[in-house]
Amino acid sequence: MKLDPTVLRTMSKEDFRVLEAVEKGMKDHALVPLPLTTSIANLRHGGAHKIVSSLLRDKLLSHERTKNGYDGYRVTNAGYDILALQNLKARKIVAALGQRIGTGKESDVYLAVDLSGQQIVLKFHRLGRTSFRNVKKKRDYFGNAAQQAHSWLFLSTLSALKEFAFMKALYDVHYSTPVPIAHNRHIVAMGLVRGVPLYQVFPKQLSAEQAADIYEQAIALAARLAKHGLVHCDLNEFNLLVDLSEPIARLDNGDPKPVVTLIDFPQMISTKHPNAQELYERDLACLRRFFELKIQCTI
Ligand SMILES: Nc1ncnc2c1ncn2[C@@H]1O[C@H](COP(=O)(O)OP(=O)(O)OP(=O)(O)O)[C@@H](O)[C@H]1O
Numbered sequence: 001m002k003l004d005p006t007v008l009r010t011m012s013k014e015d016f017r018v019l020e021a022v023e024k025g026m027k028d029h030a031l032v033p034l035p036l037t038t039s040i041a042n043l044r045h046g047g048a049h050k051i052v053s054s055l056l057r058d059k060l061l062s063h064e065r066t067k068n069g070y071d072g073y074r075v076t077n078a079g080y081d082i083l084a085l086q087n088l089k090a091r092k093i094v095a096a097l098g099q100r101i102g103t104g105k106e107s108d109v110y111l112a113v114d115l116s117g118q119q120i121v122l123k124f125h126r127l128g129r130t131s132f133r134n135v136k137k138k139r140d141y142f143g144n145a146a147q148q149a150h151s152w153l154f155l156s157t158l159s160a161l162k163e164f165a166f167m168k169a170l171y172d173v174h175y176s177t178p179v180p181i182a183h184n185r186h187i188v189a190m191g192l193v194r195g196v197p198l199y200q201v202f203p204k205q206l207s208a209e210q211a212a213d214i215y216e217q218a219i220a221l222a223a224r225l226a227k228h229g230l231v232h233c234d235l236n237e238f239n240l241l242v243d244l245s246e247p248i249a250r251l252d253n254g255d256p257k258p259v260v261t262l263i264d265f266p267q268m269i270s271t272k273h274p275n276a277q278e279l280y281e282r283d284l285a286c287l288r289r290f291f292e293l294k295i296q297c298t299i
């Protein structure tokens, strides 16, 4: 889906109020009827009809009719993006949205600019991209909510909430993670990390000592997380960002010490999880395989 933040500029307070009213109604209605929307929005001049039409035109709402005659509205993914962006804008966290820098199975990652002109990152969680069975299989934290939820947006919000909470907890005890800035609905705002994912680092760019150092840092991260009762569950070359550009320290041989940052936390689990041991070993095995095959570094 293409994200078009320009509608933000032309939307009125009432437009947001109606969009939010449908969102509220969706907590217990798969489709929110117009009278309910009007009543939740509680507009001074009554009817939300005209506003609903313009939200439909901008594809922030969709209108659906079931076979048994039930008629109502729901917020689209684009509508949810706009609500979350508006929240971050109102809280003065985001001033402008920039280009997309990453697309995962379950997220879109964008550059953005904050009010001081600094670049930040917005990660939009999009759990609807995989099948429901996969979501349930991969993410164990939905519990009953998954059965109740008729909304992917709800699952994406849970995922963002979990990512932000982990990032903040780890950052607070000085793990090398992006700076957690804020979250709203399915979006996590965080600091922009310098460097590239490890899979994009060419072996030729690294000395043997640097490769070994990155491997050691990754293994140390896994061990430290385990001491804190956590398993990352996706600790691999895609979720380790490596920066070689501005050395803050040197290795014994004088080479710049790589700065390694861990990202992507929604799938993290407790070491008390029944499969924790297996998943911890899988993380370590993935790292070892990557370093042996791709970086051709003997471990
Ligand atoms: N804070 C950040 N700074 C710089 N780049 C980032 C940052 N966060 C994410 N990225 C870029 O976006 C890509 C995807 O991010 P991330 O791994 O968090 O999501 P994902 O893999 O799509 O998530 P999922 O596992 O749900 O599919 C990363 O590989 C990285 O290139």
Ligand SMILES: [Mg+2]
Residues within 6 Å of the ligand: 104, 238, 239, 264
């Ligand atoms: Mg990732």
